[in-house]
Amino acid sequence: MNPGTLHVVATPIGNLGDLSPRALDVLGKVDAICAEDTRHTRQLLSRFGLERPLVALHEHNEDAHAGGLVERLRSGESLALVSDAGTPLVSDPGYRLVRAARQAGLRVSPVPGASAAIAALSVAGLASDRFAFEGFLPAKAGARRERLQALAAEPRTLVFYESSHRIVDSLEAMASAFGPDRPAVVARELTKLFETVLDGSLGELRQRVEADPNQQKGEFVVIVEGAGDDADARLAEGLRLYRVLGAHLPPSTAAKLAAELSGAPRKALYGAE
Numbered sequence: 001m002n003p004g005t006l007h008v009v010a011t012p013i014g015n016l017g018d019l020s021p022r023a024l025d026v027l028g029k030v031d032a033i034c035a036e037d038t039r040h041t042r043q044l045l046s047r048f049g050l051e052r053p054l055v056a057l058h059e060h061n062e063d064a065h066a067g068g069l070v071e072r073l074r075s076g077e078s079l080a081l082v083s084d085a086g087t088p089l090v091s092d093p094g095y096r097l098v099r100a101a102r103q104a105g106l107r108v109s110p111v112p113g114a115s116a117a118i119a120a121l122s123v124a125g126l127a128s129d130r131f132a133f134e135g136f137l138p139a140k141a142g143a144r145r146e147r148l149q150a151l152a153a154e155p156r157t158l159v160f161y162e163s164s165h166r167i168v169d170s171l172e173a174m175a176s177a178f179g180p181d182r183p184a185v186v187a188r189e190l191t192k193l194f195e196t197v198l199d200g201s202l203g204e205l206r207q208r209v210e211a212d213p214n215q216q217k218g219e220f221v222v223i224v225e226g227a228g229d230d231a232d233a234r235l236a237e238g239l240r241l242y243r244v245l246g247a248h249l250p251p252s253t254a255a256k257l258a259a260e261l262s263g264a265p266r267k268a269l270y271g272a273e
């Protein structure tokens with residue numbers, strides 16, 4: 001192993017066959033592995049007959065531990081950084097350690113592999129030349145609505161992570177912020193036994209997932225087509241304005257102004273949730 005190097009290693013998001021030969025090689029040779037959950041990573045390593053010293057590194061202790069880990073790298077040790085699944089730092093801990101190592105002038109080297117966002121994009125069939133990764137939406141309904149409204153006119157494809165207990169609420173909130181006709185894809189349990197990839201409009205997807213408890217289980221990536229230049233974008237912007245103005249004005253005035261400002265039909269705005 002290269003002394004003094006921090007190797008950032010992607011691990012599978014389900015199918016263990018996705019752990020690359022190079023990842024196995026690096027994980028088997030480093031002096032220690034910084035892991036989000038040491039029990040989880042110990043299990044993964046033991047599936048491959050590996051055993052290495054593990055250091056817990058999660059969002060609650062990363063700031064406190066980064067300095068000590070940088071010292072270990074400085075002294076010539078090689079370390080790996082992994083998260084529970086997929087690519088570290090992508091909605092996962094690690095950026096503080098990586099930043100500290102880089103600031104100390106140490107080598108930080110990736111061992112790329114699975115990431116749920118990219119896996120989902122690769123099968124979604126939505127434009128992927130430009131996309132915006134939004135990660136997890138806020139848990140609270142009000143903050144979630146605000147975030148979505150701010151994204152309503154975004155032309156790039158949008159990528160969200162979601163958990164089983166919020167998937168129906170989030171699809172509902174997306175249909176309301178972006179309009180129920182916006183095309184989207186719900187990618188569930190990718191690379192696992194019950195993998196499903198559903199496509200349709202946001203309104204259809206919400207109904208389908210709500211009606212089928214099996215479609216509410218597991219881990220999800222939701223991909224939403226970006227707002228077009230046309231009617232879609234005008235409607236999304238009109239809905240956003242209607243909600244902002246509606247907080248201060250009577251609905252009819254808010255709908256009239258939002259329609260004038262956005263070019264969306266007033267009828268499509270008035271009374272929208």
Ligand code: SAM
Pocket residue numbers: 013014083085086087088089090091092114115116117160161162163187188189190191192219220221
């Ligand atoms: N670092 C990981 C990556 O590179 O994808 C993501 C970690 S984040 C804490 C976990 C979220 O990723 C899940 O809640 C889900 O939204 C998504 N995810 C992870 N594995 C998945 C899978 N097999 N299928 C669908 N989504 C998945």
